[in-house]
Amino acid sequence: MGVPSSFQAYDPHPIVVRRAVDAWMEDVDGNRYIDYDMGFGALFAGHVNPVVRRAIEEQLDNGTLFVTPCESNADVAELLAARYGLPMWRFTNSGTEATMDAIRVARGVTGRDKIVKVEGGYHGHHDEVMISMKPPTDKAGPAHAPVAVPSTAGITGAVLGDTIVVPYNDADALERALVGNDVAAFIVEPVMENIGICLPRPGYLEAVRRITREHGTLLIFDEVKTGITAGWSGATGALGIQPDLVCLAKSIGGGLPVGAFGGTAECMDQITTGRVLHLGTYNGNPLVMAAAKVVLAEVCTPSVTQETIARNGRLVEACDVVIQDAGLPAHTVQFGAKGCVTWAAEPIRNYRDYKATDFDLAFAQWIHGINRGILLPPGLDEQWLISVAHSDDDAMKYASVFAEFVDELLG
Ligand SMILES: Cc1ncc(COP(=O)(O)O)c(C=O)c1O
Structure with missing residues (x-):
C-alpha cells in the first residue's frame, strides 16, 4: 500500500x-x-x-537506550500518578502495548479469561481487541446484543470466544455480559474517540463502575486518545470515575513513541510479584522519558x-x-x-x-x-x-x- x-x-x-x-x-x-x-x-x-526539543537534545548527549532504569522513569511515573490518582505505572512503546499489558494484568488479578469491549471501540492492534472495531452491521447482530466480529484475518477462534462485545452507553448490556462472574476486565474509552466523539450519557460511567465492582470485573480506561487532551487529569479526572487501570500513549509523549499503563497497587503488584511478566527492550528508554517528563511537567x-x-x-x-x-x-x-x-x-x-x-x-x-x-x-x-x-x-x-x-x- x-x-x-x-x-x-x-x-x-x-x-x-x-x-x-x-x-x-x-x-x-x-x-x-x-x-x-x-x-x-x-x-x-x-x-x-521547543521545550521537548531541548529535552531530547540534552538526552542525546547522554545516551538513548540503557536497558537498565534511568532516573526519569520514576519522575514520569510520579507525574502520571499525580494526574491519574493511581500509584503505580509501567511504560510501553505504544497504546497497543499498554492495552495488551493492562488486559494481561487484569487476567492475572482475577484468574479469568474473558474480556468485554465496546462495539466500534479501537484499542490497538493486538488480537483480543481487533474484534468488532468497525464491523459491517449486516454481520454484527442486533444493536442491543451485538456479536463479536473479527476485524482482521489471523484471529483464532479461542481469542474470538474470549472477547464479548457490548454497545456503548448501555449499562444493562454490560450487566448481562458480566452476570456469570467470569469476565476479567471491561476495557472502554471513557469517551469514544474513534467514531468522532461519542460522549457517555449521564450516569453511564457511574453504572459501569458499580456493575464492574459488583461482578469482580476490573475496569480499564483506555485513555490513549483522551489522555491529557481531555484535561490535566485526563477523562478520568474530568468525568470523576476512577478505574482500576488506565492506559495512556500518544499525547504524553510529545510526538515520541511512548505508552504507559497504571493501576491500583492490587493490580500492579501482579508485576511486582512476578506473577505477570511485563517486558520490553525499549520500555521507558531515556529518550522518550525526557520528552514525556517535560510534556507532563512543563509544557501541558x-x-x-x-x-x-x-x-x-x-x-x-x-x-x-x-x-x-x-x-x-x-x-x-x-x-x-x-x-x-x-x-x-x-x-x-x-x-x-x-x-x-x-x-x-x-x-x-x-x-x-x-x-x-x-x-x-x-x-x-x-x-x-x-x-x-x-x-x-x-x-x-x-x-x-x-x-x-x-x-x-x-x-
Ligand atoms: C483508544 C486507542 N487505544 C489504543 C490505540 C493504539 O495505540 P497505538 O497506535 O499507539 O498502538 C489507539 C490508536 O489510535 C487508540 O485510539
Missing part, C-alpha cells in the same frame, strides 16, 4: 509530508496545511515543541491545558453558529481540546448511531478542507485536536473554511 500503517492509506491518495513544526505541516509538493489531526491527537504539545501545565481547551471551545462555538444559521442536520461535539462536526441531527450514543450518520457529507467536508489547507484524517472516525501550538487564528481557520463549505453546499 506504500504506507507504514494501513490507517495511513486513504482515497484519493495519502498526503506525503516533508516537514511539520508547531501547528502546521508541509507536503512534498510544497502545500502548507494547518494540522488538526496532530498525529491522531498525539501532538498535544505541538510539532517539535494545568493553565496551558485550560487555555487550550478554552480556545477549542471558541472554535466549537463558531462551528455551532454556522450549523445553526444554515439549519444543517449536523452538530458539534467537544471533549477537552478535541472536537468534531457530526453529520447527524441528534447526538450519537454508540457505533450503530455513528453508522447512520452522513458519511458522504463528512467526506465532502474533509476533501474541501484539505484543498484549502485544513488537514484532518478522512471521514468521521477522527476528531480535530487544538494543540498548545495552535494560535487563536490557527484554530479559527477551521471554522472559516467550514463556513465556506456550508455556503458552497447550500449554493
Whole structure:
C-alpha cells in the first residue's frame, strides 16, 4: 500500500509530508496545511515543541537506550500518578502495548479469561481487541446484543470466544455480559474517540463502575486518545470515575513513541510479584522519558491545558453558529481540546448511531478542507485536536473554511 500503517492509506491518495513544526505541516509538493489531526491527537504539545526539543537534545548527549532504569522513569511515573490518582505505572512503546499489558494484568488479578469491549471501540492492534472495531452491521447482530466480529484475518477462534462485545452507553448490556462472574476486565474509552466523539450519557460511567465492582470485573480506561487532551487529569479526572487501570500513549509523549499503563497497587503488584511478566527492550528508554517528563511537567501545565481547551471551545462555538444559521442536520461535539462536526441531527450514543450518520457529507467536508489547507484524517472516525501550538487564528481557520463549505453546499 506504500504506507507504514494501513490507517495511513486513504482515497484519493495519502498526503506525503516533508516537514511539520508547531501547528502546521508541509507536503512534498510544497502545500502548507494547518494540522488538526496532530498525529491522531498525539501532538498535544505541538510539532517539535521547543521545550521537548531541548529535552531530547540534552538526552542525546547522554545516551538513548540503557536497558537498565534511568532516573526519569520514576519522575514520569510520579507525574502520571499525580494526574491519574493511581500509584503505580509501567511504560510501553505504544497504546497497543499498554492495552495488551493492562488486559494481561487484569487476567492475572482475577484468574479469568474473558474480556468485554465496546462495539466500534479501537484499542490497538493486538488480537483480543481487533474484534468488532468497525464491523459491517449486516454481520454484527442486533444493536442491543451485538456479536463479536473479527476485524482482521489471523484471529483464532479461542481469542474470538474470549472477547464479548457490548454497545456503548448501555449499562444493562454490560450487566448481562458480566452476570456469570467470569469476565476479567471491561476495557472502554471513557469517551469514544474513534467514531468522532461519542460522549457517555449521564450516569453511564457511574453504572459501569458499580456493575464492574459488583461482578469482580476490573475496569480499564483506555485513555490513549483522551489522555491529557481531555484535561490535566485526563477523562478520568474530568468525568470523576476512577478505574482500576488506565492506559495512556500518544499525547504524553510529545510526538515520541511512548505508552504507559497504571493501576491500583492490587493490580500492579501482579508485576511486582512476578506473577505477570511485563517486558520490553525499549520500555521507558531515556529518550522518550525526557520528552514525556517535560510534556507532563512543563509544557501541558494545568493553565496551558485550560487555555487550550478554552480556545477549542471558541472554535466549537463558531462551528455551532454556522450549523445553526444554515439549519444543517449536523452538530458539534467537544471533549477537552478535541472536537468534531457530526453529520447527524441528534447526538450519537454508540457505533450503530455513528453508522447512520452522513458519511458522504463528512467526506465532502474533509476533501474541501484539505484543498484549502485544513488537514484532518478522512471521514468521521477522527476528531480535530487544538494543540498548545495552535494560535487563536490557527484554530479559527477551521471554522472559516467550514463556513465556506456550508455556503458552497447550500449554493
Ligand atoms: C483508544 C486507542 N487505544 C489504543 C490505540 C493504539 O495505540 P497505538 O497506535 O499507539 O498502538 C489507539 C490508536 O489510535 C487508540 O485510539
